[in-house]
Amino acid sequence: MSLSQIFSLFCCVFASLGIIGSLMVPLVSSGQIVGPGPGFFPLIFSSALFILNAFSFFKEKSDKKFNFHESLFSGSRKKAFIFFFLNCLLLLFVYTFGLVIAILVFSLLSGFILKRQDVRSVFLFSAINTFVFYIVFIVLFKMAFPQGMFFRLLGIGWYI
Amino acid sequence: MNTMELLFQGIQACLNPTLLLLCAAGTFMGAIVGVLPGLGPATAIAILLPMIYGKPPLPAFITLAGIYYGAASGGSITSIALNVPGESQSVVTCFDGYPLQKQGKGGKAMGIAILSSFLGGTVGLILLTALATPLSKFALKFGPQEYFAVYVFTFIAIICIGKMDVRKGFISLFFGLLISAIGQDTGTGVPRLDFGIIYLWGKVEFIPVAVGLLGLSEIILSITEDMVYVESDNTYKLKDIFPTIKELIFCLPSMIRGTIVGFFTGVLPGAGGTIATMLTYKLEEQVASDRKNFGKGSLQGVAGPEASNNSCAMGAFVPTFSLGIPGSGTTAILLGALVMVGLQPGPRLFLRDSEFVWGVIGSMYIGNTMLVVQCLLLIPLFLWLLKISQKTIPIIVGILCIIGTYSVQNSLFDVGLMFFFAIIGLFFKTLDFPLSPFLIAVILGFDLELRFLQTIQICKGNISLIFTRPIVFVLFIASIAMFVIPISKWMRSKKVR
Numbered sequence: 001m002s003l004s005q006i007f008s009l010f011c012c013v014f015a016s017l018g019i020i021g022s023l024m025v026p027l028v029s030s031g032q033i034v035g036p037g038p039g040f041f042p043l044i045f046s047s048a049l050f051i052l053n054a055f056s057f058f059k060e061k062s063d064k065k066f067n068f069h070e071s072l073f074s075g076s077r078k079k080a081f082i083f084f085f086l087n088c089l090l091l092l093f094v095y096t097f098g099l100v101i102a103i104l105v106f107s108l109l110s111g112f113i114l115k116r117q118d119v120r121s122v123f124l125f126s127a128i129n130t131f132v133f134y135i136v137f138i139v140l141f142k143m144a145f146p147q148g149m150f151f152r153l154l155g156i157g158w159y160i
Numbered sequence: 161m162n163t164m165e166l167l168f169q170g171i172q173a174c175l176n177p178t179l180l181l182l183c184a185a186g187t188f189m190g191a192i193v194g195v196l197p198g199l200g201p202a203t204a205i206a207i208l209l210p211m212i213y214g215k216p217p218l219p220a221f222i223t224l225a226g227i228y229y230g231a232a233s234g235g236s237i238t239s240i241a242l243n244v245p246g247e248s249q250s251v252v253t254c255f256d257g258y259p260l261q262k263q264g265k266g267g268k269a270m271g272i273a274i275l276s277s278f279l280g281g282t283v284g285l286i287l288l289t290a291l292a293t294p295l296s297k298f299a300l301k302f303g304p305q306e307y308f309a310v311y312v313f314t315f316i317a318i319i320c321i322g323k324m325d326v327r328k329g330f331i332s333l334f335f336g337l338l339i340s341a342i343g344q345d346t347g348t349g350v351p352r353l354d355f356g357i358i359y360l361w362g363k364v365e366f367i368p369v370a371v372g373l374l375g376l377s378e379i380i381l382s383i384t385e386d387m388v389y390v391e392s393d394n395t396y397k398l399k400d401i402f403p404t405i406k407e408l409i410f411c412l413p414s415m416i417r418g419t420i421v422g423f424f425t426g427v428l429p430g431a432g433g434t435i436a437t438m439l440t441y442k443l444e445e446q447v448a449s450d451r452k453n454f455g456k457g458s459l460q461g462v463a464g465p466e467a468s469n470n471s472c473a474m475g476a477f478v479p480t481f482s483l484g485i486p487g488s489g490t491t492a493i494l495l496g497a498l499v500m501v502g503l504q505p506g507p508r509l510f511l512r513d514s515e516f517v518w519g520v521i522g523s524m525y526i527g528n529t530m531l532v533v534q535c536l537l538l539i540p541l542f543l544w545l546l547k548i549s550q551k552t553i554p555i556i557v558g559i560l561c562i563i564g565t566y567s568v569q570n571s572l573f574d575v576g577l578m579f580f581f582a583i584i585g586l587f588f589k590t591l592d593f594p595l596s597p598f599l600i601a602v603i604l605g606f607d608l609e610l611r612f613l614q615t616i617q618i619c620k621g622n623i624s625l626i627f628t629r630p631i632v633f634v635l636f637i638a639s640i641a642m643f644v645i646p647i648s649k650w651m652r653s654k655k656v657r
């Protein structure tokens with residue numbers, strides 16, 4: 001299967017969920033005037049999406065097969081995959097250690113893994129980055145972020 | 161009050177330090193976005209959306225609009241200096257800009273590009289000022305039937321006018337419409353397509369969709385494309401940048417033609433800056449006095465497309481403000497921002513929130529002037545930013561995407577949705593699916609359904625009655641024509657083959 005066929009298949013599955021979901025609610029409203037019900041439009045949209053993608057699936061040539069390993073872990077794609085993983089990790093860190101620590105760790109890891117810069121410039125960039133984000137988000141925009149379960153459990157009342 | 165009085169009132173409202181600073185910040189960020197490859201105005205605006213959530217509309221929108229039209233100016237700098245277009249619409253500027261740079265006239269080319277952008281932007285603004293009010297007054301006569309027809313026309317136009325694959329365009333459109341259908345039904349309030357997930361009872365929030373689709377996916381993709389930075393040997397002194405009066409007069413006809421082509425291309429849904437600049441360059445190749453030097457380094461080849469680019473950005477605001485219909489992916493994001501700050505887009509915006517609309521238009525006049533000064537004085541800074549951006553931008557944008565999405569509702573589910581749409585965005589971009597139909601469908605899908613339900617009520621169930629209304633009839637005929645013509649062309653070309 002080629003990548004476009006995989007995407008068509010994914011869209012078909014998504015559209016099928018849409019069809020099932022729209023059939024779970026009334027298709028026609030039974031008021032004074034008979035009109036479309038809650039499921040009418042979703043059914044049309046998902047059916048159209050299904051038909052178009054089914055057509056695409058069979059139309060696309062499958063000679064250029066999708067190589068999972070090559071597509072995700074070769075050359076600079078490996079970097080992109082790691083970056084995506086680091087982004088997921090950032091979210092986990094915000095929840096566990098709070099915003100400041102999370103940004104600092106994320107900047108350090110990204111600097112070392114993705115850019116392979118020297119230690120001094122990575123530390124400098126991470127410190128500046130964290131400081132700017134702290135000023136912008138917490139001081140200027142006064143946004144509320146999780147304080148971090150770790151520090152809450154330790155009983156340290158820092159706002160980080 | 162007449163249009164001029166409203167405009168002056170708008171400009172006056174913007175002449176306070178905070179708004180001026182935000183306008184300058186917006187245009188500056190826009191110019192940087194224009195300079196940096198892989199970071200377009202749509203991406204930048206999407207990333208900043210969480211930060212304007214719950215903020216007053218005028219300051220928020222002045223900044224976002226500044227990014228949009230600022231990006232149209234910034235792209236020319238790297239196109240000329242390094243042959244690296246920051247935006248797709250700046251590709252045309254490379255054709256003549258870079259040869260001029262190699263001839264040692266890079267500074268002159270930049271000066272002409274910046275002044276053409278200013279002229280295109282300003283004339284585009286004047287046309288926007290003149291056209292937006294009459295169009296919105298005309299649109300006030302629209303009922304649900306007309307709006308339904310306008311939405312259908314917009315969806316088809318956005319797919320069929322541009323050079324996109326029609327099949328991929330429709331897949332993108334129906335995907336977006338299906339996403340917009342998730343949540344409470346417009347008519348009955350019944351939750352649908354929620355599969356028991358409480359978070360899906362309301363609508364799918366626009367921020368995770370926009371940030372994932374345009375922000376995170378774009379930056380991940382930019383990591384896979386390792387760009388090799390070529391340092392420019394030239395230094396740009398201010399006296400080398402300013403063109404002479406003779407050169408300005410020489411380029412003026414190209415600027416005017418570019419402005420006109422760009423503006424009206426911008427008004428059309430689906431035809432963005434790239435098509436506008438390409439059309440202008442093609443036109444200039446036919447009619448410009450210096451056409452024999454096109455491709456070898458002609459100032460007219462830089463002036464026309466640059467004026468067109470900025471004028472197109474202003475033209476795109478006409479349907480966005482007066483009809484509430486976005487003409488491109490970026491204006492779709494701006495329209496989403498308008499809804500987010502609590503305003504209802506459409507013709508009534510000029511009646512209900514005239515201070516806001518004229519404030520934004522007034523700020524564009526100021527911002528356009530600020531852009532000239534910023535671009536002329538900060539060329540070395542922009543080139544330096546391009547050099548360091550490769551190492552820092554992905555990290556900053558990654559943090560902004562996650563923190564920004566989370567901060568809007570303190571919801572992890574939203575971040576999860578953002579990751580889902582980032583994956584969808586990666587598929588879309590890798591497989592060359594257009595994003596604008598998806599974004600416009602997500603924004604207008606809810607309204608499309610609402611207008612259809614209202615139409616059914618008005619027509620008492622007899623839908624054929626809507627064709628008795630002339631505007632609806634014309635729009636449907638235009639939609640059918642727009643849909644049929646490319647398909648018949650494709651079938652004819654298949655037969656020939």
